[in-house]
Amino acid sequence: xxxxxxxxxxxxxxxxxxxxxxxxxxxxxxxxxxxxxxxxxxxxxxxxxxxxxxxxxxxxxxxxxxxxxxxxxxxxxxxxxxxxxxxxxxxxxxxxxxxxxxxxxxxxxxxxxxxxxx
Numbered sequence: 001x002x003x004x005x006x007x008x009x010x011x012x013x014x015x016x017x018x019x020x021x022x023x024x025x026x027x028x029x030x031x032x033x034x035x036x037x038x039x040x041x042x043x044x045x046x047x048x049x050x051x052x053x054x055x056x057x058x059x060x061x062x063x064x065x066x067x068x069x070x071x072x073x074x075x076x077x078x079x080x081x082x083x084x085x086x087x088x089x090x091x092x093x094x095x096x097x098x099x100x101x102x103x104x105x106x107x108x109x110x111x112x113x114x115x116x117x118x
C-alpha cells in the first residue's frame with residue numbers, strides 16, 4: 001500500500017462523499033433485493049492490491065485515488081474496459097458508477113487523473 005499525505009479534506013465534496021461510501025462510513029441507497037456494489041468492491045479490492053482505509057483516516061491512499069479514478073472513468077463512455085481488471089472487478093466498478101449516477105453523484109473529470117490505472 002502506498003502512503004499519501006493528501007488530506008481527505010482537500011478532495012472535492014463529491015469525492016469525499018464517494019470515499020465515505022467506499023469506506024463503509026455512509027450507507028448508500030440501493031434497491032430492495034440488490035447487493036450493495038460498494039460492499040462488493042470493498043471485498044474485491046485486496047485481490048487487486050488496492051486497499052481501502054478505515055473511515056477514521058484523515059488521509060486518502062493511492063489505492064483509493066485509483067478506485068475513484070476507475071469509478072469516474074466508468075461514469076463516462078470509455079468505462080473501465082481499457083484496464084487490466086478481471087471481469088468481476090470491472091462489473092463491481094461499473095455498478096458503483098451506475099449507482100452513483102442514478103443518485104446524481106457525478107465525479108469530476110479531474111478525478112480521472114487522481115489515481116493510477118491498473
